[in-house]
Amino acid sequence: MINYVAPMLWTGVSQIFEADGSLRDIIVREISxxxxxxxxxxxxxxxNVSYHxxxxxxxxxxxxxxxxxxKEHAHCMKVNLGGPVVNAHFFSSEEIELDLDPREIGTQAALDKVLVFCSELSLTLERDVAITEESSPEAKLLYYSFQQRSWQIASH
Structure with a gap:
């Protein structure tokens, strides 16, 4: 499979992943x-997937x-991407919300692993994927456009 990751350099997005005590969310909307x-x-x-x-x-x-x-149990699927770990909690059938710890994304290699995962998710679901501030789905930091097959830094 071809990865459609446009060049996204760590030096250009490092501020998005500065450790500030909060997580970053990966959001895919309008799903089932x-x-x-x-x-x-x-x-x-x-x-490498584990489930709790x-x-x-x-x-x-x-x-x-x-x-x-x-809804009586807490579910967490952990996906170790070879450094960064993405967590799925299965909150809603209408929206995929994953979280990741920005402290695990401190190099170009770690960033690339997250971007490849997200772009593959976008292509698989045929939906845009956004990386947002924790618990703020409207506060997009980066997003992958399914139509354009590219990453973009969100403008605030």
Missing amino acids: DPDWDKLISLSLRLG CDGEDAVLPTSAAELLGD
Whole structure:
């Protein structure tokens, strides 16, 4: 598969990942349960995946619908991209929200791993993907345009 990552240099975006005590979120909107299944498949292909239910190691269910429908437990799928770790918590079937710790993105190589994961997610789901401030989906920092097949720094 071809990665459509436009040159995004660490020196140009390092301020976005400055450690400030908060996480960064990866947001994909207007999705459905089958899109969550695609996220799980992509994660298994691109990273080392572990799953935790209520903080305990567990076997990742084969269907995201099972996780999305179970509001009595806390779910977390961790995707280790070979340095940075992306976490999925299965909060909503209408929106994928992943989080990552900016302290894990301090080099060009780490940035590239996150950007490749996000661009592959965009291409798989045929949706734009945004990296935002924690719990602020409207506060886009970077976004990948599915139509343009490129990364852009959000202007504030």
